[in-house]
Amino acid sequence: MESNTRPAATAKAGPMGGLVAVIARHRVLAALVVLAALPFVTPYEALAVNILIFGLYAMGFNLIFGYAGMLSFGHAALFGLGAYGCGVSIAKFAIPWFLALPIGIAVAGIGSVVIGWFAIRSRGIYFAMITLALSQVVYYSAYQWVSLTGGEDGLRGVNVPAIDVFGLHFDMLDPLVKYYVLYALAAVAIALFSRILHSPYGAVLEAIRENETRALACGYDVARTRWLAFILSGVFSGFAGALYAIHLSVVPIETLNYFNSAEVLMITLLGGMGTFFGAFVGAYVYIMLQDVMTVVTVHWQLVVGILFVVLILFFPRGIWGSLLKWVRA
Amino acid sequence: MSPKDVLTISRRTLLKGAAFGAAAGLAAPAYLRTARAQSGPIKIGFPVPITGPYSTEAQDQVRCAEIAIAMFNEAGGLNGRKAELLVRDDKLNPGEGATRALELIESDKVNFLCGSLSASVQLSVNQVAKQRGVIYNSISQSDSINEAADFSKYTFHEALNPHMTAGAVGRYVFPKFGKRVAFLVADYAYGHEMARGFRTAGKEFGIEEVVEIKHPLGQTDFSTFFPRIQAARPNVLVVCNFGRDQLNTVKQATDFGLKQQMKIAFPVLLFSQRLAGGAGPFEGVFGGANYYWGLEDKFPSAKRLNDAYRAKHNNAVPTDYGALGFAGIYALLEGAKKAGGTDPDAVIAALEALKYDAYKGPEYFRKCDHQAVQSVLVLESKPQAQVKSQYDVFNVVEMQPPEEKFLRSCQQLGHG
Numbered sequence: 129m130e131s132n133t134r135p136a137a138t139a140k141a142g143p144m145g146g147l148v149a150v151i152a153r154h155r156v157l158a159a160l161v162v163l164a165a166l167p168f169v170t171p172y173e174a175l176a177v178n179i180l181i182f183g184l185y186a187m188g189f190n191l192i193f194g195y196a197g198m199l200s201f202g203h204a205a206l207f208g209l210g211a212y213g214c215g216v217s218i219a220k221f222a223i224p225w226f227l228a229l230p231i232g233i234a235v236a237g238i239g240s241v242v243i244g245w246f247a248i249r250s251r252g253i254y255f256a257m258i259t260l261a262l263s264q265v266v267y268y269s270a271y272q273w274v275s276l277t278g279g280e281d282g283l284r285g286v287n288v289p290a291i292d293v294f295g296l297h298f299d300m301l302d303p304l305v306k307y308y309v310l311y312a313l314a315a316v317a318i319a320l321f322s323r324i325l326h327s328p329y330g331a332v333l334e335a336i337r338e339n340e341t342r343a344l345a346c347g348y349d350v351a352r353t354r355w356l357a358f359i360l361s362g363v364f365s366g367f368a369g370a371l372y373a374i375h376l377s378v379v380p381i382e383t384l385n386y387f388n389s390a391e392v393l394m395i396t397l398l399g400g401m402g403t404f405f406g407a408f409v410g411a412y413v414y415i416m417l418q419d420v421m422t423v424v425t426v427h428w429q430l431v432v433g434i435l436f437v438v439l440i441l442f443f444p445r446g447i448w449g450s451l452l453k454w455v456r457a
Numbered sequence: 458m459s460p461k462d463v464l465t466i467s468r469r470t471l472l473k474g475a476a477f478g479a480a481a482g483l484a485a486p487a488y489l490r491t492a493r494a495q496s497g498p499i500k501i502g503f504p505v506p507i508t509g510p511y512s513t514e515a516q517d518q519v520r521c522a523e524i525a526i527a528m529f530n531e532a533g534g535l536n537g538r539k540a541e542l543l544v545r546d547d548k549l550n551p552g553e554g555a556t557r558a559l560e561l562i563e564s565d566k567v568n569f570l571c572g573s574l575s576a577s578v579q580l581s582v583n584q585v586a587k588q589r590g591v592i593y594n595s596i597s598q599s600d601s602i603n604e605a606a607d608f609s610k611y612t613f614h615e616a617l618n619p620h621m622t623a624g625a626v627g628r629y630v631f632p633k634f635g636k637r638v639a640f641l642v643a644d645y646a647y648g649h650e651m652a653r654g655f656r657t658a659g660k661e662f663g664i665e666e667v668v669e670i671k672h673p674l675g676q677t678d679f680s681t682f683f684p685r686i687q688a689a690r691p692n693v694l695v696v697c698n699f700g701r702d703q704l705n706t707v708k709q710a711t712d713f714g715l716k717q718q719m720k721i722a723f724p725v726l727l728f729s730q731r732l733a734g735g736a737g738p739f740e741g742v743f744g745g746a747n748y749y750w751g752l753e754d755k756f757p758s759a760k761r762l763n764d765a766y767r768a769k770h771n772n773a774v775p776t777d778y779g780a781l782g783f784a785g786i787y788a789l790l791e792g793a794k795k796a797g798g799t800d801p802d803a804v805i806a807a808l809e810a811l812k813y814d815a816y817k818g819p820e821y822f823r824k825c826d827h828q829a830v831q832s833v834l835v836l837e838s839k840p841q842a843q844v845k846s847q848y849d850v851f852n853v854v855e856m857q858p859p860e861e862k863f864l865r866s867c868q869q870l871g872h873g
């Protein structure tokens with residue numbers, strides 16, 4: 129498992145290594161530069177927003193999966209709670225977006241506190257199953273609570289036609305403006321995420337992943353560290369979900385479906401688990417491949433499926449993870 | 458380039474290479490972007506679930522939509538302006554549907570949208586379209602889309618809605634076969650809305666609901682429900698499910714001998730499922746439909762669609778849901794013709810005033826909710842002995858006329 133929580137230590141000599149070291153040292157800046165160009169390397173802006181949002185979601189998921197080494201199969205619940213929290217605030221209670229966004233994050237946060245509390249005492253496949261089961265509870269609750277969530281029809285009416293901040297007017301119906309507004313919000317999350325990984329807490333998390341017994345012996349509270357990782361991971365996923373609600377102006381019930389949990393796992397594996405950029409690389413490849421192939425052929429599932437198998441076979445560390453290894457070799 | 462080569466390249470060359478690569482990367486997807494012409498062809502975006510459980514229906518919708526486009530173009534278009542269909546796969550997912558609608562509106566600059574096959578996808582496409590002032594003609598069953606909360610002046614609904622469909626079937630079967638009614642309902646929005654339609658229609662006949670059983674979507678074994686249904690001794694069993702569930706229900710009900718004791722009625726009797734299941738299981742089963750190809754004896758417009766379809770697709774005939782693809786596009790293009798252009802407000806006014814006969818006799822859009830007021834067919838599946846050809850499967854036993862009294866009133870829907 130490749131990790132770059134301490135990039136300076138892993139940087140090696142060699143021209144590529146030098147470049148990688150520079151990028152790794154300024155990884156937030158590098159990520160933002162690349163993401164700023166995203167609308168110009170996708171067929172249309174709405175897809176770029178999806179990549180941004182799912183990249184953010186995968187980044188949050190990566191915290192618990194890649195950095196803490198626990199496979200959660202219930203992150204759809206956290207993404208979906210963020211989306212519904214924000215969406216319901218806007219559509220049903222006419223709360224302005226700048227309050228709805230934190231409400232979405234808070235709802236996802238509460239969800240992850242509860243789900244995490246139950247799930248964190250189990251390991252491996254049991255952890256995956258418990259998170260899956262609890263996320264299904266959230267799914268069916270939203271499914272049944274039609275008056276609030278719209279049930280199977282999904283939530284409609286998440287209208288954010290324009291955003292005004294500090295006297296600036298942003299027309300959210302303009303696709304490019306919408307991208308950069310959401311990009312600016314995502315930038316805050318990315319910087320914060322990097323800060324968390326850099327903190328002593330991030331180091332403890334990886335220490336636990338590598339050797340739990342030893343971390344325990346060093347006096348770290350393993351259970352609490354993990355719980356906090358789950359909560360933080362949920363908060364980032366929920367933030368991505370809240371942006372999704374604003375982006376599409378609807379919240380489909382499918383956001384809570386377990387399939388959405390599988391998708392983020394796939395994105396993370398494709399990009400490279402436990403790598404900082406992997407989430408966005410994975411999201412780009414996963415979403416772009418599907419989007420382009422569906423227009424080309426009705427048998428896109430076959431083509432995309434084979435490509436995924438090939439990618440996983442030849443890039444077992446994910447695309448970004450394998451690239452890092454190759455450069456540093 | 459092997460890793461060894463990389464090590465011999467200077468950093469400067471590498472940076473140059475990287476810059477070049479980035480530039481190429483930026484330029485490469487340009488061909489993926491469609492030209493953003495403002496005049497030129499009339500573009501209609503068509504998101505439907507080409508893959509997934511309803512792919513058969515959706516692919517037929519595409520075939521029929523293409524016929525409508527071809528017919529319009531062959532007739533000279535709109536003063537020479539041709540129409541163009543942009544098909545997208547919505548994957549039966551509202552998120553994908555909304556994203557595709559954004560693509561079609563923002564990037565492809567479509568003039569109109571049409572399509573979808575699930576209630577939730579159509580509602581999300583509608584939400585995106587109405588925010589951006591793009592006319593959307595939905596071809597999927599839904600009651601919600603008529604209601605004031607989801608409606609906008611840009612929203613049109615060419616498909617039937619559950620209230621009309623279930624109502625037509627209910628008004629046919631209840632007086633004929635008896636008042637004791639059992640319900641078997643797929644436990645999701647479609648099933649619930651259809652059951653509500655049957656109950657509303659049943660009120661005027663004073664039906665007695667003897668039992669209601671809900672089953673999850675994708676149930677494979679229905680036989681466990683049958684003893685309970687038999688014990689309740691209904692005259693009519695109303696089964697509100699769709700697609701494969703429908704086929705499984707009739708197969709098992711026939712094997713179980715349910716048909717000897719009661720009549721079975723579905724809100725929608727699918728042509729494609731009947732073809733897949735054969736005459737035996739469906740024999741004597743009733744259900745509603747927007748279309749059946751056999752209407753061609755009565756309506757020249759049905760013959761026009763069937764003939765165009767036969768010529769293009771090996772003598773096959775369009776399915777009920779497929780034909781909606783034709784009607785949806787046809788209505789939009791008629792509107793554009795009447796308006797003399799694609800300006801949304803002009804087209805809306807034209808569509809509101811339009812009386813059209815796309816494929817089964819007269820239709821028009823009701824002013825308050827833009828629901829297409831149209832006939833609803835009640836079908837009975839033929840026994841094997843009466844089947845004359847491969848596609849000869851149904852008798853049209855009743856045709857509910859296109860009248861507003863069969864729709865929920867504008868007040869009920871919350872329109873002013």
